[in-house]
Amino acid sequence: MTDVTPLPPIISSRRMMATLGITALVSGVLVVAAFELTRTRIEANQRAALEQAIFRVLPGASARQSFIVTADQLQPLDGGADGVVIHAGYDRHGRLVGIAAEAAARGYQDIIRLLYAYTPDCECITAIHVLRNNDTPGIGDRIATDPAFLANFRALAARLNTERSALAHAIVTVRHGRKVEAWEIDAISGATISSRAVGKALNDSAQALVPVVQQQLTVLTRTPRGSP
Amino acid sequence: MTTPLRPDQTPPLTMDTFLQGIWRENPVLVMMLGMCPTMAVTNSLRNALAMGLATLFVLVGSNALVSMLRSLVPGTVRIATYIVIIASFTTVVDYAIQAISLTLYGALGAFIQLIVVNCIILGRAEAYASRRPLLHSVINAGGVGIGFTLGLVMLGGVRELLGSGTLLGFPVFGASFQPWVIMLLPPGGFFVLGAWLLLLNWLRGRQPGAAPTPVPVHNHGR
Numbered sequence: 001m002t003d004v005t006p007l008p009p010i011i012s013s014r015r016m017m018a019t020l021g022i023t024a025l026v027s028g029v030l031v032v033a034a035f036e037l038t039r040t041r042i043e044a045n046q047r048a049a050l051e052q053a054i055f056r057v058l059p060g061a062s063a064r065q066s067f068i069v070t071a072d073q074l075q076p077l078d079g080g081a082d083g084v085v086i087h088a089g090y091d092r093h094g095r096l097v098g099i100a101a102e103a104a105a106r107g108y109q110d111i112i113r114l115l116y117a118y119t120p121d122c123e124c125i126t127a128i129h130v131l132r133n134n135d136t137p138g139i140g141d142r143i144a145t146d147p148a149f150l151a152n153f154r155a156l157a158a159r160l161n162t163e164r165s166a167l168a169h170a171i172v173t174v175r176h177g178r179k180v181e182a183w184e185i186d187a188i189s190g191a192t193i194s195s196r197a198v199g200k201a202l203n204d205s206a207q208a209l210v211p212v213v214q215q216q217l218t219v220l221t222r223t224p225r226g227s228p
Numbered sequence: 229m230t231t232p233l234r235p236d237q238t239p240p241l242t243m244d245t246f247l248q249g250i251w252r253e254n255p256v257l258v259m260m261l262g263m264c265p266t267m268a269v270t271n272s273l274r275n276a277l278a279m280g281l282a283t284l285f286v287l288v289g290s291n292a293l294v295s296m297l298r299s300l301v302p303g304t305v306r307i308a309t310y311i312v313i314i315a316s317f318t319t320v321v322d323y324a325i326q327a328i329s330l331t332l333y334g335a336l337g338a339f340i341q342l343i344v345v346n347c348i349i350l351g352r353a354e355a356y357a358s359r360r361p362l363l364h365s366v367i368n369a370g371g372v373g374i375g376f377t378l379g380l381v382m383l384g385g386v387r388e389l390l391g392s393g394t395l396l397g398f399p400v401f402g403a404s405f406q407p408w409v410i411m412l413l414p415p416g417g418f419f420v421l422g423a424w425l426l427l428l429n430w431l432r433g434r435q436p437g438a439a440p441t442p443v444p445v446h447n448h449g450r
Contacts (some may be wrong), residue, residue, distance in 0.1 A: 011302040019301055023309045027316035034320040041327040138409040202372050
């Protein structure tokens, strides 16, 4: 005699669809409610983090104004145009202190995002602040804390070529102890990939932004209308 | 003499419903489940605590909803339903952490979103919440969530202490301490977990009449 296993009851497609539909509806309500309840707070956190980072890389600034960089123009952020956002920092006399802009490149584990300060007077990068870095703790994350590495950015050359169309010398990361030129970044020993990512991010961003910023300096040096 | 329960009978609510996830079936220290977040985010006590509490919230919320819907969900679509429910609570906790602290959110990285595929949560939904009433499911999920948080905190505390010389960011050993950087790296996570398992098994072995701890044979998913 053979054992006959009873077949499971057949569930109608309508019941399955109803179950999934109700579950999706409940989930949708839950997610939308969470989004609406936290949206204001998240936006405020993002604004505060950016504000803090801008004034950290532009320590002499007391006010800022944001601009959109289009093909070869600068427009105020509220102009509705699409493009890269830069932030001009001004001291209490309304003088331009420098420009803060975001840069990004792939690191060891993920994209490294940073904010850097560019000073038009010296045509150099004067500070960086790491916004996001998931590289190895204790090794790759030293790009944000290592004093010797951060010293690279006291006056990292970002001068334009004679045609004023690109950087005269690309910003590059060199192996630890091999830095000779003003546009070179001395890598952290043991964290070469993260150090190179910083160099690549700065070079990619500066190659695109510095020609426009230098060309539009008159727009930037006007007295700011206040911090947006 | 106690009468054995029929398959359709619900066992009574006892302290063990809550405590089994904390000690006897601790997900990290006994069942060895959820090893990916365990190794990845326990490089500091703060990250470990945040990850543990986020998982606790998703566990309790999703198990409560699974238990409430258990008589309505046909067996053929149950896994899809559980995943949608778990994903919803994971999204809620993702938004909540962004609202609390962007620094913390950045430190936990993708592991918050990956709670959705944490086998502890799906395992509890399938093995417990889909067969038990709401109160049983919530209490059991709470115990498992606290057990998971406890496991992460035990690892995160030791790794931060030895790897950075701090606890919750406050210096403990003074400026002369040379941090053991390896403790912040993945191998350090295995060293500390191994040391805790050794200590806990030794303590269990010293208990009178204790049987040797069985080696877990679970699939070590996320």
